[in-house]
Amino acid sequence: MNRVTIKDIARESGYSKTTVSFAFNDPSRIGKDTRAKILRIAEELGYVPDPVARNLSLRRQGTIGLLLPEVISFAFFNPYLSQIIQGIGAVCEREGHSLTLIPPIRESLLEGIRGAAVDGLITIGLEPGTETVEFIKRRHLPFVTIDGRVGGDFPVVGIDDRRAAALVMRYVLDLGHREIAIISLGSESRDDGPTHVESQRLAGYRDALRDHGAPRDRDRTPADQPRIYYACASMAGGRDACDQIVQDGLPTAIVAMSDVLALGAMERLEIAGVTIPGEITVVGFDDIRESRLVRPQLTTISQPGFEKGRHAAEALMRLIADEDTERHIVLDAELVIRDSAAPPRVIAATGGGR
Amino acid sequence: MNRVTIKDIARESGYSKTTVSFAFNDPSRIGKDTRAKILRIAEELGYVPDPVARNLSLRRQGTIGLLLPEVISFAFFNPYLSQIIQGIGAVCEREGHSLTLIPPIRESLLEGIRGAAVDGLITIGLEPGTETVEFIKRRHLPFVTIDGRVGGDFPVVGIDDRRAAALVMRYVLDLGHREIAIISLGSESRDDGPTHVESQRLAGYRDALRDHGAPRDRDRTPADQPRIYYACASMAGGRDACDQIVQDGLPTAIVAMSDVLALGAMERLEIAGVTIPGEITVVGFDDIRESRLVRPQLTTISQPGFEKGRHAAEALMRLIADEDTERHIVLDAELVIRDSAAPPRVIAATGGGR
């Protein structure tokens, strides 16, 4: 018993393909009896329209694609992405769409895009003018990017990373910290350079340091300059970076560019027997769910991952429907003060006398 | 400038559609010069084959579907599912496939299946003989289920839930606990009854209680019988269930059927100022990543979520390739002893004298 097609129903019922199709998709256009007869035969033969042929005909797939910069098994280590997916998912469901996760195929993003049978794409951290953008355009696919650089003719959803980074660094400085280590996303020497988000956050950290008058402090030794460590976006990355920090000598505060990094560092510090925030302050960026679960709870920047996903998906749906949409959607981010940051011990001890 | 099709290239180059297609897909079948000319024109016009038409023709979609029992935005609250997706993703990447998340469309699983343009489906907790199974079969889609009931003619990937549940309950009993509250997944009165996994775990808990001679203990009051609370699979569900437990009077141990439930309960207990494991023992089931992050670290059953996803995807790939595969894949689960369980205080106080 092989696949049953619309042709079989047509032959069996004596009507044409068109009539059979109308029986399912536009009942008003055929007679009631005709329809009943066709439906009966279709049921008997177990006919189900082939969605692929149907999609080809309708020129809509009923699915949108999320282009993953990394392999799925790796990408999901970052819970921030889960939040984004949830936001996208909320819109998909409402619109009756499914969500296709597109990893690099044979290590190539372009291959993934080439074969994507989707109505549109959501991408992460896409930079205008890149080969990737050009290829998506060539495929005439509507697309939106999250955490990307503004400037292309496609919508970008994000926060003001620079301002948010300055916010958390200023908080640490206000607590009195001067010996600070930064754990940054990415690596110092990378083919494609830092992403927009990475450089914005770094710039924000520097804004805060500058505003605090650090450069004018003539007495500072080179050791006082914030040291920057690079790590890939995972707890393991944070752990490794913290290893290096421990080797180089502990600062009074660690400012991590993402929560997973901070969590990895905290794990490493706990093993070393260093108390947080007593002996060292740790702050993050993202506010993933785990950050409220660890003890001490992590002070961090709350990023609206869910909202980013939601807005991106909504903008994409508008593009798919050929409607206009904003080119730049900026969402709010705020400092969430919890328990992992405190004044440095030295200040607390000597600063009491003023 | 509209979409460029293979026909445009054929017209522009003077060759037929066939020849153009061969230029891309089977260069050996046409002349070198012919191919060069076609490729040049295709490049000029910015031609990209339409993946949808291509997939229709090839009868393969290059994507597998994950049928979600719940809306995406809800399903992702359970990190256990993220682990499964990671496992599936690892196989997808290796095989050059993407992964389509299919939520219920218009609240209907069947609608989601009807429109799924995929090579095969992975489902969760599917029961043989249900309408869902019948519909997937009608579509002639190969499929596999994770955490489902064995008995249909499709592969099932899971663990021995009953044995694993008995393991953790026995551990709690061995610590000396007799006043136990169980937080179960699902609800007491539900249309479709408990899932296979739910009833297996409950059965496992009861096995352990029985083996421990509880039923023969004539002195036990009704209050000593384990009380069962039902909750939906989220931290909020665990919190709410724990609210009820607090109201009803605290037992010495809470056995939760999943880690998210346990985590929710722990959060509630922390607010109430009840110390874990000093005043109460809490254990879970799943071993999601967060369970190692909370303090105290959660004692639980380690479920190989990633491995489940991986095995399910591998079995599905075999089915898609028309190869044979095992009908039942049982993976290992083990008790992970951490810090959230300890002997009950009364025992610790009085038991010293023996």
Next chain:
DNA sequence: TTGTACGCGTTATCAG
């Protein structure tokens, strides 16, 4: 109310 023909890329089959 119903049928014909077309769109989309691939490939078995046929013609030169």
Next chain:
DNA sequence: CTGATAACGCGTACAA
């Protein structure tokens, strides 16, 4: 060896 024709699957504009 090189290249063309036709069929696959569905929906629908258009014709009858």
